[in-house]
Structures are given as structure tokens and as C-alpha cells.
Amino acid sequence: MSASVLRIDGLRVKVAGTEILRGVDLEVRSGEVHALMGPNGSGKSTLSHALMGRGDYEVTGGSVTIDGEELLGLPTWERARRGLFLAMQYPVEVPGVPIDALVGAALRAAGRADGEAARELVAAEARALGLREELLRRGVNDEYSGGEQKRAETVQLAVLRPRFAVLDEIDSGLDVDALRDVARRIARLAAEQGLGVLAITHYARLLSELRPDRVHVLLAGRVVLSGGPELADRLEERGYEGIAAEVGVDELTVGVPRPPEPFADPTAGSDPFADPFA
Template sequence: MLKIENLHAEIDGKPILNGLSLSVRAGQVHAIMGPNGAGKSTLGYVLGGRPGYEVTGGSVTFEGSNNEQLDLLDMAPDERAAAGLFLGFQYPVEIPGVSNVQFLRTALNAQRRARGEAEMSAGDFLRAARAQGEALDVSMDMMKRNVNVGFSGGEKKRNEMVQMGLLGPRLAVLDETDSGLDIDALRIVGAGINRIMRAPDKAVVLITHYQRLLDIVQPDFVHVLAEGRIVRSGGPELAHELEREGYAQVAA
């Protein structure tokens, strides 16, 4: 579904990714771990198409919603989203003056139009939003509030999972989704990732510092990213080794 080959990227002239390669097949969950400054968030931003991150080498191929092979780096961010890519942020942004339901319905129907699908009616959308919210402990009152304004860290992350559930991506790139979560919120978010994305035609790239979320999501592969490239890969046991030994020992 996703094939990254020898990816190089920089910001403000500073190289961050230095020959990163990764292949993700449908049905798989890949966890990316590594120390601060290793390039984990940069990888997510480059895949999502965030401005300011310049790709200087390599390629990224993505199998989109219609099963076509796409040059991800040649697509605008909205085109990537319509093709089935979802980027979850470490720090979800606040959007004053825009309600969650307005934002979500607009985003969903924009993607449906881009794929040549009929827009979802207001009634169907509200029923779908209510179902996703109930599964993630996000009330309709919360969804009527401005996007993330006044939300706690856990509320922002649960709200982001509602977005993911409604948009129904093929590939979710989640940047430190466990950041700022207490134990209960971690369980809810982890269960949400499993419910929404654990499917034969979907995949997840889960960027995290800690092993605790991986106990719930249970990745198929764990990769250690250091100095802008993947230096070691393994199964779920690698996350436990990192927890015991630290990055310096494991990535040496």
C-alpha cells in the first residue's frame, strides 16, 4: 500500500530524513519509534504534504482508494486525503468559529466529491457522527463546539479519532496519538484505532515514543528511526526491548 524508497527531506535547508525506506502492506500496522529529533514527525509531515518540508530525493508510492499506484509526492495535500491518506497530529489544531460537525461534514463531502461519490446527506452524516462519537466517548455537544477549542489533550485526540472514523482512510499516519493521554483515554483511543483501521484493506503507520499504546494496538512491525533513517526493524518484542534498554543501546 505504501512504499517509501531512499527518502531525503529537509526543512529550512537542514536535512532531516536521510535515505529512509519503508514498505507497508494492506492489513498491517507499523510502529515507528525513535529519540527526539530523529525525524519521526517529519516523516508524517512529508507523507501528509505539509508546506515547508522539501523532499530532496527518493520516492513515495501509495495505493489509493481506487487501487491505483500514485506518486504521493506529486499530489497536493487535499488530493492525498481524497486518495485515502489520513494524518493524525501530535498537537491537533484549534479552529475558532468552526463547529466540529460543520468541519467534518465539509471535509467528508469534499473527499466524496473528489472520488466521484454522492455527498452524504445531513441526516446520514449526523447518524454516522453520533455512532463514531459514542464509540469514542465524544458527545454530540462536544461535536457542536468549535474544533478543539477548549478541549483537553485527551478530548482532542478522541475527536481526531472521530474524524478518522468518519473519513474512513485506507492509510492512517498517526503522529504520537498517545501524547497527553491518561490511562482511560489511551484505552479508548487504542480501541478506536483497532476498530477503525484493523482491516484487510487498511494500514497504519503509528509514530510513538512509548510502548504503552502498542500493548493495545499490537503492531505487526516495529522500526527504530535514528538520524533520519530506519536503523533497525523487528516484531512487537522490539518495542519491549526499547522500553528496557533505551534507544542508544538498541540503535547502536
């Protein structure tokens, strides 16, 4: 596979009228593993969805290219066709659409394989990643556990073979075994297939398996610090506040309410049985 470059240049993004990303610059090359770390609210998930072209994210400036070809302005599926993959933090349940049907449709659309081949590729990759065979007969993510969802995202990543993968908190909701399986598979894809990886996380534990070449710190919508793998250790030691003080940034997060957590208990925080006269 020839070497490619994913370049993010001065990316500015608004969500619901508020600027969340304030000029993000990053460059990932084939076979490289980059970690992007930041606290909740720093704009990590906004970056991943803005890269993939989700509808409710308004890009107000900058560019995102693969080998010089602009992705911004392209619909989501065209970005995927140009080699970008997003492993989602909250993969969406699609009842009645099993992984092989989904992957088969994607491969067919790209003229790369037929349905039968997709089924075999998915089955083999699922075995390798320890995803229960029974889940392959269900709709993708339909009543999967958190760990199963992340294994399933990795199965799709491995079968679809994109040039670049953005992993949005792929470590969240994973037990130690699943984390190891997923991280090792992705590290191998980078080493053997030349996959370029941008792993977004706020925990260092993913990085002990994934072994990034570069680590970046995202605070309040900007990459404020980049370095080698040792930066993750420094972050572990000093925390985001320590790093912020070091680089002279006042705020860690962007001053907007976080989007509602999709699996949150809707009654949390307001006790429905509270005495209104108390």
C-alpha cells in the first residue's frame, strides 16, 4: 500500500451555534498511530464526527484532506469511500441489519467484493477478535454489550481496510481482555497494512497496548501540545490541569453544555419522588 497522509488544517467547527473546535491541526501518515487526548468537553467527539461529516456539525473553517483531496463538503459515505473510517464511541443499533450485510453493502458499493465474500471475511475476523458468532446473525449492535460493540467496530475496520481510522474512545466500556484484543488488532493493522490511526481517548490505558508514535493534547478545541509516547506518561502524572498550566491555557473545555448522554438515565438528577414542599 502506498503511503498516504491525512491532514487536518485549522479545523473550526460549531455545534448548535457554539464554536467547539477552534483551529485543530493534525497530520497522520500511513502506518502511524497517533493518540489525541483530552478531558471531557475538550472537543474530542466533535472532531471525530466533523471528520466523518455528521449533519449537525457546522464546519466554519479549515480543511481535511487525504493525499491532498479535500473531504469537507463530501457526504459521509464518500469520505468513507476515500479511505476514512470512524469507530464510534456509541455505535448505533440497526435492527435487522447484520454486520455482514452492512459490510457487504459497503464493499459492493466500492466494487470490492460480493455478499458471499463479505460473509466469510466477517466470520473469520469475528473469530479472530472473539466476537460471538451468534451476534453475527443479529442486527449490528442490537443488544450487544459495550465490549461486543467495540469488538464489532474493530471487525468492520479490519474487513473494510480503510486508509485512516479515527477511534472515538474505543476503550470506553471495554474490559481488560477486550481492550487488549481490540488494541492489538488495530496495532497490527497499522504495522502490517499501513493503517493510519488517530485514537481519541482520555485514558492512558489504551495506549499501553496501542503504543502510539505521537501523542497530542486537545484542550478547549485546540491541540495545545504534541510529543512522543512519553507525553502520555507526563499527562498521567500531571493531569490536564497541570498540562494546561504548563502551556499557559486557561480553560480545559469549551463552555457549552455537553450533548445529552444517549444512555443516561432520564430521571437522574431529578428525584421523581422528592417532596416538593421540602
